[in-house]
Amino acid sequence: MLLQLTFLAAIALATAHHGFTTPSRAIAVLSTETIRGNITFTQVQDGKVHVQGGITGLPPGEYGFHVHEKGDLSGGCLSTGSHFNPEHKDHGHPNDVNRHVGDLGNVVFDENHYSRIDLVDDQISLSGPHGIIGRAVVLHEKADDYGKSDHPDSRKTGNAGGRVACGVIGIL
Numbered sequence: 275m276l277l278q279l280t281f282l283a284a285i286a287l288a289t290a291h292h293g294f295t296t297p298s299r300a301i302a303v304l305s306t307e308t309i310r311g312n313i314t315f316t317q318v319q320d321g322k323v324h325v326q327g328g329i330t331g332l333p334p335g336e337y338g339f340h341v342h343e344k345g346d347l348s349g350g351c352l353s354t355g356s357h358f359n360p361e362h363k364d365h366g367h368p369n370d371v372n373r374h375v376g377d378l379g380n381v382v383f384d385e386n387h388y389s390r391i392d393l394v395d396d397q398i399s400l401s402g403p404h405g406i407i408g409r410a411v412v413l414h415e416k417a418d419d420y421g422k423s424d425h426p427d428s429r430k431t432g433n434a435g436g437r438v439a440c441g442v443i444g445i446l
């Protein structure tokens with residue numbers, strides 16, 4: 275009996291510990307006067323993360339969308355730091371091997387000023403060295419050129435311009 279209780283307690287502790295250190299879902303909420311959005315992140319079995327959601331409030335077009343290093347919004351989106359780049363690589367396209375971990379590319383707004391987001395990324399994670407929880411998603415004023423243009427900022431930021439909205443990535 276005592277042995278069984280001890281065993282059950284050990285399982286409960288292990289489960290609680292596991293649940294705390296490796297959440298399988300996260301959410302970021304964007305909210306400005308004009309832009310609103312919810313983006314969820316789900317760790318899927320093969321080590322990839324499914325990014326899903328919707329954002330409203332921008333004219334049709336492509337806009338840079340990244341995970342930045344810090345979840346610090348004390349100075350607005352400007353205090354979220356640079357693109358999350360734990361491996362000190364150049365800025366790139368989401369399908370590039372040589373890219374910042376935070377390089378999620380562009381989101382596309384339609385004629386209804388809505389952007390549906392549904393992508394799978396194999397570099398971001400919800401835990402470990404590529405973990406994005408506690409960092410921020412940032413939406414930019416221009417398209418990300420994926421590091422492929424001649425502009426001096428291209429290989430650093432994709433030349434996506436200012437930051438129009440951002441949200442901290444939290445456990446869901």
Ligand SMILES: *[C@@H]1O[C@H](CO)[C@@H](O)[C@H](O)[C@H]1NC(C)=O
Nearest residue numbers: 303310311312327328329330
């Ligand atoms: C975000 O989620 C809330 C709560 O479910 C919902 O009311 C709101 O419409 C969502 N916003 C967008 C832009 O999808």
Ligand SMILES: [Cu+2]
Nearest residue numbers: 339340412414
């Ligand atoms: Cu950015």
Ligand SMILES: [Zn+2]
Nearest residue numbers: 357365374377
């Ligand atoms: Zn980048």
